[in-house]
Amino acid sequence: MANRRDFLGTVMTGAALAAAGTTATAKSAGRVIGANDRIRFGLIGAGARGQEILKPAIACENVECVAVADAYTGRFAEADKIVPGVKTFQDHRKLLEDPSIDAVLIATPQHLHARHFIDSIAAGKDVYQEKTMAFDADDAREMRNALDGSGRVVQVGLQWNSSGGVQKIRDRVKAGEVGKPTLVETHHFRQPTHGGWVRPIPDGFDPSQVDWNAFQGDAKRVPFDADRFFNWRFYWDYSGGNVFENFVHFAAFWFAVLDLDVPESVVSSGGNYLSPKMNVPDVFTVTMKHREGVLFTFTSMFGNGYYEPGRTCLFGDKGTVVHTLADVFHVVPAGKREELPAPKGSFKNPTPQHLANFFDCVRTRSEPNSPFDIGFRSAVACRMAVEAFRRNATVRWDPATETII
Structure with a gap:
């Protein structure tokens, strides 16, 4: 996970697995969800925004959060308060290996969106992708290439739509x-x-709780910096x-x-x-x-x-x-x-309606209110x-x- 070459290798591996029909991918991609079926989802990124969308997501009709992934293990206890007993992973790929998960909500820092999106599509999951959808034009094109022909439903977190x-x-x-x-x-x-946006360093924070390499993704490599991790919006x-x-x-x-x-x-x-x-x-x-x-x-x-x-x-x-x-x-x-x-x-934030629209479209396989195309144009x-x-x-x-x- 050290650079874009490693990233593309991960993407190609995921695409190859999807094409080969591995057990996890085949089950996820092949499941037909009926109008009354329960949708099982996972959350990648359990920080402030992740928790903000998790709460209205679990309030949607006939859905269940079964797993949460985050590079910082200190967020697992917070997620457990929202969804008691939820499975937790520090590596998002472990979450994606679960064949029972139909969809994922991605609420990670913006420079990681392409990595998590492409891995999720390759694993056969429908995706609710927080904004801004792509960090740059290269990421936007790579995300579109991953989505093309996949049959996946994508809602971008532009809730005002x-x-x-x-x-x-x-x-x-x-x-x-x-x-x-x-x-x-x-x-x-x-x-x-x-x-x-200022986020204080949590009391008792231990850097060993963070997978720093996973957080950096394809960004330039720098020594661990707690402020960069918790206040990433500043950089x-x-x-x-x-x-x-x-x-x-x-x-x-x-x-x-x-x-x-x-x-x-x-x-x-x-x-x-x-x-x-x-x-x-x-x-x-x-x-x-x-x-x-x-x-x-x-x-x-x-x-x-x-x-x-x-x-x-x-x-x-x-x-x-x-x-x-x-x-x-x-x-x-x-x-x-x-x-x-x-x-x-x-003032009423329409995030609950936006999430409900996403889950409805997962069932009906119809286009959501903020489809990939609007995410692409606005991100560029x-x-x-x-x-x-x-x-x-x-x-x-x-x-x-x-x-x-």
Whole structure:
């Protein structure tokens, strides 16, 4: 697990086993789940987000969590509190060997998504893949290659696409209420510095509890660092900062509403002014130019909560859609200015509905609300934003070679 060559070797081994029809893979891939059958799932990555999705997952109808995998054994006791008696593994591949597991939820750090996704597909499991789906364009293509022809159901953890707002706003746009949309303006502000992401080192922490090589994956090799492990969102080696944490949700939502492809070009600028513990910026803007004739902007700020919980405006020549992450929206006709009141007590995270949609699609073999394609497009757009920021230059997408240039 030391480098990309080892990673690809693992992938090829998994693909070869799948083709050969090993017992575990054959049983997982071949099981037909009926409408009343119980779905057995495993969780890969039992940190904060993993536990957040585990709780509503086990509340879904007729499902059962049977195993949890994490590079840090200190999380096993926390998982056991949520699912008493759950099996635990430090190596995710051991979980995938269980032929009774139908699906996996993957909530590991972003740089590990491709590894865990590809191994899961090769093992014949349906996948709920947390966002941002892929760390870079290479990973996105490798994940797509693994998925093609597998017959697996994939839901990407872009839960706002299960809120109902996508279809409602799309219908209003298609009805011509905003005319020709040409600008999407989005914001995500948080009052705490460091985005509220600071994770303290647990009391009594012992580095021997962590499989450091497994955590590093294909990132550059560095000596063990507890801060890198617990606060991985602060480091470019493992994270895309708030681009990968929250911009991706806006991108996926409006890409679905407007049927936008990967942007033609992206520019990004900003800095880190109040959050010195982070490598990633705490104030920045992203501007994406789309071939469909739409300009898409995102502004992120830590240290100020003015735009919380994330107000968005879609501007057309006949009207404007004002939308919030509480899934409240209003269409304002051209020539009028009407502010949407800030929601009070109406914020409802649609993660439970998103997980329920995934399990329903595992049974019916239908396409989920956030399928692989929207995960691919939004992940590449996010990587373009990161590359534009780090290069301090405009980056472009070459659709012929599917590379960022």
